[in-house]
Amino acid sequence: MTDGLGLRRLQHLVLWVGNVERSVRFYCDVLGFEVAHRFPQAAFMRIPGSGDDHNLGLFEQPGLRPPDEGVARMYHAAWEVAELPDLARARRRLVEARSLVGQSDHGTSLSLYAKDPDGLEFELFWTVPEGQPAGTRPLDLEHELSRRGL
Numbered sequence: 001m002t003d004g005l006g007l008r009r010l011q012h013l014v015l016w017v018g019n020v021e022r023s024v025r026f027y028c029d030v031l032g033f034e035v036a037h038r039f040p041q042a043a044f045m046r047i048p049g050s051g052d053d054h055n056l057g058l059f060e061q062p063g064l065r066p067p068d069e070g071v072a073r074m075y076h077a078a079w080e081v082a083e084l085p086d087l088a089r090a091r092r093r094l095v096e097a098r099s100l101v102g103q104s105d106h107g108t109s110l111s112l113y114a115k116d117p118d119g120l121e122f123e124l125f126w127t128v129p130e131g132q133p134a135g136t137r138p139l140d141l142e143h144e145l146s147r148r149g150l
Contacts, residue, residue: 010077011052011055012052012054012055012056012057013055013056013057013077014057014058014059015056015057015058015118015120016060016061016064017059017060017061017064017116017117017118017120018060018061018062018118019060019062019117020041020043020058020060023043023058023116023117023118024038024043026097026116026117027045027056027058027116028045029093029097030093030094030096030097030099031093031124032047032048033045033046033047033048033055033056034047034048036054037053037054041059041060042057042058042059042060043057043058044056044058045057047079064118066119067118067119067120067121075121076113076120076121076122076123077122078111078122078123078124078125079122079123079125080124080126080127081124081125081126083126084110084144084145084148084150085145085150086126087110087112087124087126087141088141088145090112090124091112091141094112094114099114099115100112100113100114101113101114101115101121103138103139103141104136104137104138104139105134105136105138105139105140105144106131106133106134106135106136106137107131107132107133107134107135107137108127108132108133108134109126109128109131110126110128110141110144111123111124111125111139112124112125112139
């Protein structure tokens with residue numbers, strides 16, 4: 001085993017998308033990103049308040065086919081929300097956008113899985129304070145909110 005490289009976090013992710021305008025609308029309207037820089041076939045977006053120049057880059061590549069589930073590829077990116085009610089709000093928006101594809105309770109995190117307009121999967125999660133690993137169980141978000149008095 002080698003020594004670590006001092007990595008701390010993922011600063012940004014860059015995606016090829018079929019239509020940059022459609023993707024900008026999705027990431028702004030559904031996930032709350034804001035446009036930091038805009039070009040004719042590209043957009044650089046950030047999480048409000050992150051302080052980063054950008055957290056997500058989108059480059060248009062017309063004619064893209066949906067991801068092929070049978071080939072090696074990135075599975076998903078994950079973004080953490082600050083509070084459990086944020087996760088509940090996110091679920092409502094994802095359902096309205098018809099992009100929610102799964103929900104899981106991992107013991108250490110509560111997760112929502114969704115796909116963007118190009119079929120690229122992502123995760124939104126809330127870290128459970130003092131959570132313990134529990135494999136993957138179905139998420140009962142209403143129960144989690146209720147037991148925390150939210």
